[in-house]
Amino acid sequence: MLDIRFIRENAELVEQKAKQKGFDVNIPHLLEMDEKRRDLLKEVEDIRAQRNTLAEQLRSAKPSEEQVEQGKALRQKMSDLEVSLKPIEKEFTNLLGTVPNIFPDDTPLGGEEANSEERKWGDKADKDFEVVDHVSWGEQRGLLDFERGAKVAGNKFYFTTGSLVQLEMALSQMAIEFVIKQNFVPMLVPHLVNSRVIDGTGFTARTKEEEQIYKIEAEDLNLIATAEIPLTAYHADETLAEKDLPKLYAGYSPAYRKEAGAYGKHSKGLYRVHQFNKVEMYVFCKPEDSEKWHQKMVELEEKFCQELAIPYRVVRIAAGDLGAAAYKKYDVEYWSPVDKSYRELMSCSNVTDYQARRLNIRYRDGSGGTNYVHTLNGTLAATSRLIISIIENYQTESGKVSIPIALRPYMGGQLTL
């Protein structure tokens, strides 16, 4: 959510940025509702003031017939006004909620194709044999079972088996130890959250196609699509002390995603599934520090890839690919020897105060005033995709996959899969 005052003063900018993000928002209509709302609010408050004055006069005295009538009239007037205010207020709030965050001017414009490569790392030289894709590789060895996943739950569900389970857990453990060393507080979080939290974090779908969140029938509960969701809401409605910022958390949880609109290419195997496990970094900080933390978090993502020796590149996300909440976003993409291209592995966003406003997360600044915090989220380890990147990059001609050196201590010294 943006500050309505900011929108009032920068209507054209906000509208232009929204368009460039690919969002269709009607700012003039929003401002019209805003004005209507404020006019009515003024009237309501005037009546309330009159009512309060009357009540003041009657505080101890017995009210006269006439005064009771006067009071009744005021009440009627007020409830009439409130009735007309309600739909306007509602429309206003809805409209305001649809306005996406702005983004800095140095953001590449356009969709996914406009994402710009910032830097790359690692050896992506062709191997002198044909690298087998992870699905064939995993299914041949009985380590991945999509067929039974489909039987038991449906398409895009799967069973992970045997040594791949160990790999998965080794990755998680390495990631957790990694973040602890970086002073992030590790967290296990609720996997189900109420709808206010879904809304407040900006995960509410605009269209059926974009629907990402699984809902629990007949309950106000939703499966989380990332630990970012409960971690953001962790401090909802709180005013944090300046000295306690930044707050650094790392959530480990499964991510449940409908992926309703996602089909076609890149949808095979573990790359896009309805459920995977993830270690997610999350930062609450002062507005002036968020850019610094954003850079730092991307740096950590890269460091993690480097420790695993997975070739990657960092991509600056273009306006049209930012989504509603993000102000600035980088993706880390691993090199896929199978596809001969880079594929998304991690994502790191600075959402500025967009989520903090919705969830009312503030801090008390030096002067005693309050201000919204900035929040940032970044993947450290989406284990399913990391597993793909390891199977592909660490495959040997014999078909064996050697274990990255950094992971070996977590796998009892095992050398290959």
Added chain:
RNA sequence: GGAGAGAUGCUCGAGUGGUUGAAGAGGAUAGUCUUGAAAACUAUUGUGCCGGCAACGGUACCGUGGGUUCGAAUCCCACUCUCUCCGCCA
């Protein structure tokens, strides 16, 4: 899941229809005193929205949402959460 109790400001806690934005205590901040500190004393100590350059004014907020009333923290209804006891259970 059943029965009961409760939810008030930074914290504890008073308040069951009208000078209550809210007593009192603690904490915090500032000042006086002191060589310094402590103690003591004094003062300050909410947030959102609307209007205003500002000083300030208006309004809302005592778990949440409705209702009764001229007037609600206080009465009524529903919901949420917490605690105690019982049941079930990894």
